[in-house]
Amino acid sequence: MKRWTYTGVAKALSAAAFLGFASQAMTADVTWDRLMNADKDANNWLMYHQSFKGWHYSGLDQVNADNVKNLHVAWMHTPAASKRGIQSFPLAVDGVLYYTSSSGQVWALDGASGAVIWRYQAKIDTERSEGTFYNPYNRGLAIGYGKVYIGTVDGRMVALDAKTGKVVWDNTILSVEKGNKGFTGAPVIVKDKVIIGSNGGELSGCCGPIFAVNAQTGEVAWQFDTIGGDERSRQSWGNDSWKIGGGGGWMTGSYDPKSNTVWWGTANPAPDYDYAGANWKTEGPRSGDNMYSSSVVVLDADSGELKSYFQEMPHDAWDFDSAVGEFVTLDKGGKHYMLHPNKGGIIFVYNADQVGGGNQLKVENAYMLGETYNYIKGVDPKTGQLIGRRELPEGKHANVCPAIDGAISWNTGTFNPGTGLYYKVGQEWCFDIEVVKADRPADFSGQAYFGASWTATHPQGKKAYGHVTGRDPLSGKIKWRTEFKYPPLASLMSTKGNLVFVPGADGKFTALDARTGKELWSHNNGIGHHGGVISYMAGGKQYIAVVTGWGSHVSGNYGPLYGHPFTEMPTDAGQLVVFAL
Amino acid sequence: MNVSRSTRTALVVAMIAGLFSISGLAQDPTDEAAAKIDEKFGGNIKKLFATRCSWCHQGYGMKQADGPKLAGTSKSLAQVMAQIMNGKTPMPGFKNQLKFEEVQALAEYIKALPAD
Numbered sequence: 093m094k095r096w097t098y099t100g101v102a103k104a105l106s107a108a109a110f111l112g113f114a115s116q117a118m119t120a121d122v123t124w125d126r127l128m129n130a131d132k133d134a135n136n137w138l139m140y141h142q143s144f145k146g147w148h149y150s151g152l153d154q155v156n157a158d159n160v161k162n163l164h165v166a167w168m169h170t171p172a173a174s175k176r177g178i179q180s181f182p183l184a185v186d187g188v189l190y191y192t193s194s195s196g197q198v199w200a201l202d203g204a205s206g207a208v209i210w211r212y213q214a215k216i217d218t219e220r221s222e223g224t225f226y227n228p229y230n231r232g233l234a235i236g237y238g239k240v241y242i243g244t245v246d247g248r249m250v251a252l253d254a255k256t257g258k259v260v261w262d263n264t265i266l267s268v269e270k271g272n273k274g275f276t277g278a279p280v281i282v283k284d285k286v287i288i289g290s291n292g293g294e295l296s297g298c299c300g301p302i303f304a305v306n307a308q309t310g311e312v313a314w315q316f317d318t319i320g321g322d323e324r325s326r327q328s329w330g331n332d333s334w335k336i337g338g339g340g341g342w343m344t345g346s347y348d349p350k351s352n353t354v355w356w357g358t359a360n361p362a363p364d365y366d367y368a369g370a371n372w373k374t375e376g377p378r379s380g381d382n383m384y385s386s387s388v389v390v391l392d393a394d395s396g397e398l399k400s401y402f403q404e405m406p407h408d409a410w411d412f413d414s415a416v417g418e419f420v421t422l423d424k425g426g427k428h429y430m431l432h433p434n435k436g437g438i439i440f441v442y443n444a445d446q447v448g449g450g451n452q453l454k455v456e457n458a459y460m461l462g463e464t465y466n467y468i469k470g471v472d473p474k475t476g477q478l479i480g481r482r483e484l485p486e487g488k489h490a491n492v493c494p495a496i497d498g499a500i501s502w503n504t505g506t507f508n509p510g511t512g513l514y515y516k517v518g519q520e521w522c523f524d525i526e527v528v529k530a531d532r533p534a535d536f537s538g539q540a541y542f543g544a545s546w547t548a549t550h551p552q553g554k555k556a557y558g559h560v561t562g563r564d565p566l567s568g569k570i571k572w573r574t575e576f577k578y579p580p581l582a583s584l585m586s587t588k589g590n591l592v593f594v595p596g597a598d599g600k601f602t603a604l605d606a607r608t609g610k611e612l613w614s615h616n617n618g619i620g621h622h623g624g625v626i627s628y629m630a631g632g633k634q635y636i637a638v639v640t641g642w643g644s645h646v647s648g649n650y651g652p653l654y655g656h657p658f659t660e661m662p663t664d665a666g667q668l669v670v671f672a673l
Numbered sequence: 674m675n676v677s678r679s680t681r682t683a684l685v686v687a688m689i690a691g692l693f694s695i696s697g698l699a700q701d702p703t704d705e706a707a708a709k710i711d712e713k714f715g716g717n718i719k720k721l722f723a724t725r726c727s728w729c730h731q732g733y734g735m736k737q738a739d740g741p742k743l744a745g746t747s748k749s750l751a752q753v754m755a756q757i758m759n760g761k762t763p764m765p766g767f768k769n770q771l772k773f774e775e776v777q778a779l780a781e782y783i784k785a786l787p788a789d
Contacts, residue, residue: 175762218762225728227762294728363724530724539770545719545727547736643763645728648739652731 121185121254122236127281128349134588135629137184140232140278140344141504142626145421148506149586150627154634155673156589160603160613166635166672167206171197172213175228177641178666181278181583181624183235185254189628189637190235191668192278194228196244199668200257203630206670210257217246220268225540225645226291232278232344232624234286237307243275243288249305263310266290271297271336271538277417278344279305282354282393285313289341293359293385293413297538300339302356302389304396314396318358318384322398330379335535337378338362339385343417343502350428351447353399354391357432360405360413361385364496364542367529369485372407377532377543381406386413388432388440390447402442402453402476404434409484410467411496412436418504420514422565429456431565433516437462437499438471441566459568461561462499464520464551467492484544488526495523495548497646501581503623507565508586511606514565515592519579521556521653522549548649556653560584560594562609572609578654581647582621582638595621595638597650598657601669617669620661622647633672641666702744703733706785714778721775722782725767734786740764745788753780 122138130136131143134151142148155163171178171193182191189203196214201207218227226245234241239260240252247266252259265288266272272292279288285304292300299317306313319325319339326334338361345356361382368376386405391398404414412435420431421444430444439461443454455476469480484492497519505516523546530543550556558579563570582595591612592604597620603613620642627636643663650658703719710718722733729740736742746753757776760766767776 225763225765227765364728526723528720528723530720537770540725540728540765540767542724542728545723545731545733547732548738643739645739648729652737 121238124236124281124283127236136186137182137626137628139183139234139280140181141346141418144347144349146346146419147509148504148583149508151588152627152629152634153587153589155587155591155636157591157605157612159673160589160591162673163603163613163615163636163671165615166670168670169199169201169206169668171199171666173664174641174666175664176643177619177622177663178639178668179229179231179623179641179644180639181232182626182637182639182668183233184626184628184637185235187630190233190240191639192230192233192242193666194230196230196242198233198240198242198252198257200254203628203635204633212252212257214242214244214248214250216244220246220273225294226274226276229276231276234279234281236281239307241279241281241286241307243277243279245274245276247272247274247290249275249279249286249288249310251310261310263305265303265305265312266301268538269536270299271295271536272300272340273297273538277342280344280347281307282347284308285393287345287354289343289345289356291342291359292340292538293338293342293415294362294364294540294542295338295538296336296362296533296541298335298337298339298536300341300359302341302391316389316391316396316398318389319361319382325383328381328383330374330376333378336362336533336537336541337382337385338541341415343415345417346419347393348421348430348444351399351444352393353447354393355419355430356389356391357414357416358384358387358389359415360408360411362541363530364411365484365525365527365544366407366409367486367527367543369483372409372483377530382408388414388442388453390453398450400447400449400451400453402440402455404438404440404476405436405478409481410436410492412467412498416500416502420507420565422507424566429566431514433461433500433505435498435500436467437465437494437518439568440476457566457568461516461518461568462494462520463518463559464493464522465499467494484525484527486527486529488524490524491522491549491552492525493522493551494519495521495649496546497521497649501646503581503583506584506586506592508592508606510588510590511562512564513562513571513606515560515562515584515586515606517580517584518559518561520551520558521579521649522551523547524549548653550653558597560592560604560609562592562606574604574609574611578650580621583624585625585627587627593625593636593638595625597621597647599640601638615671619665620647636671637668639666639668702787703735706782706787709785710778710782713781714774716778718778718782722779725771726779729764734783743783744786746783750780750784753783
């Protein structure tokens with residue numbers, strides 16, 4: 093009998109492993125090469141931000157400004173119960189459309205007909221996710237290497253076979269021991285890893301980690317703690333308050349291939365609102381700058397090492413965090429820029445060439461997109477530093493603008509390389525607030541932790557409103573501005589067909605002329621929009637897909653502010669609506 | 674004019690109440706509701722409400738927002754306590770975060786809020 097030597101076995105195993113990998117790679121729908129070139133692949137929508145450029149732009153023009161008036165519903169899909177609507181971002185790969193709905197449901201549908209290919213329902217540990225305010229949310233998925241990846245509100249990541257929906261691996265990633273809970277944002281694939289950030293900005297926990305997980309095995313490859321992870325951070329939280337400082341990075345960031353870095357926005361510190369007011373540098377529940385909350389962090393994609401950062405809201409006193417996941421890459425005049433919107437209504441333009449050394453990012457410009465604000469007097473365009481902060485010490489404060497909901501929400505804008513314009517929603521509203529002295533919870537307890545009660549209000553002299561602007565992304569100079577009675581809360585998409593799609597709060601789905609802002613088409617989807625919009629090709633036809641559904645802390649203010657139609661709008665329904673010519 | 678002492682007293686009270694009303698200094702109804710609870714439980718119920726409930730229930734429970742207006746709730750005290758403890762998606766449960774007495778105090782405060 094032939095004897096198997098150790099070396100022989102090892103060689104055989106190695107060969108089998110190689111063949112297995114090769115076989116997997118051959119059947120994989122979405123390779124790293126495809127993801128890297130997603131911006132050139134107009135037929136598909138391969139990742140949350142469409143490509144690593146973060147433009148949310150479709151290169152398709154079958155539907156265009158001349159014929160959009162003929163756009164109509166091609167098909168619809170209704171998921172099971174959808175608490176708080178659908179807030180996710182569909183993806184489209186080679187004629188198959190994938191999307192998530194609330195409470196961890198994943199759907200694969202025929203992109204042309206809407207026929208269901210498979211469905212997956214994550215089993216959520218409700219006891220574990222208890223105590224958070226994010227229970228039903230799931231804001232999207234990632235696709236690559238033959239798999240579909242999602243995060244869950246109970247801290248797991250799940251990889252599904254993209255063809256069958258069967259579980260490939262299901263791993264608990266986030267420990268609850270330090271008071272963090274789970275994931276609501278979509279993951280993003282970067283090389284051989286899947287990146288996802290945790291939530292927890294309003295919880296007395298730590299440390300709001302961002303994870304890189306091995307795409308094949310689900311093992312954690314690296315972890316970056318947004319608070320309390322290094323000495324600079326710990327020194328910026330008085331009385332070790334980083335142990336109850338919340339943190340997180342709950343929306344989907346991006347990747348810059350030029351510097352091999354992951355760019356991520358981080359959550360607000362806890363407690364929301366600080367009774368110390370102007371004395372926050374030395375007093376209060378979290379004295380100091382509270383690094384790296386309400387910041388942009390730039391991480392080495394392979395190791396998770398902090399390469400650079402910028403704290404957009406030092407000692408965030410207003411819950412104007414940086415968790416907006418939108419990072420828009422722009423190259424002009426030989427310079428490489430990264431644009432990032434902050435919830436406080438500021439657009440920061442960073443120099444993306446000068447990354448490294450763990451140092452602060454260089455701000456090339458910073459401008460106000462929000463129009464109604466008194467929490468600051470402005471922002472220094474050269475340094476990005478806030479000017480004239482309005483602190484909110486213990487007691488009552490009337491007409492603080494914008495409201496806690498921010499002038500910019502977590503959904504995305506869009507950049508159109510044809511017009512050179514950046515399109516973005518602004519929300520104009522205020523609130524009355526009373527700040528209280530919150531008792532300090534136990535370290536790492538993960539309890540609800542905020543220090544105020546408030547009521548949404550209109551800006552003085554006018555009703556709360558919204559707007560979409562088309563502007564030069566680097567200078568902020570406005571080319572056109574279209575006002576909306578109700579501030580839109582969903583993402584925008586621009587197309588090569590000179591269109592900007594705006595999913596409205598009242599259910600009206602609108603196409604604007606990307607050059608002028610003029611309304612060209614609209615359709616009433618019957619319920620508000622609070623998620624993504626994409627375009628893709630299937631069977632030689634261009635489709636526009638948008639998710640619908642209403643319900644969140646922000647949208648909850650529309651009823652009190654406007655009454656009808658929001659007082660009658662359900663918060664447990666939503667659909668995927670797909671349009672074509 | 675011959676006016677009895679009790680009538681005079683009533684008039685003075687009415688005038689003072691009217692003055693407060695005109696000047697907008699009428700007592701905040703949430704303060705009124707909280708005063709009874711604070712006395713019974715020996716704490717600061719509005720602070721507890723602000724730190725645990727205000728994310729969804731605005732105006733100390735007087736305004737509808739993401740969560741419903743709590744003032745005038747048709748739920749019984751026991752039902753309010755059960756919902757605080759167990760939650761009902763998307764409302765989280767607080768049984769692992771609050772002491773029983775705190776749950777009871779919050780529920781009694783909510784029930785003490787005026788309907789209008």
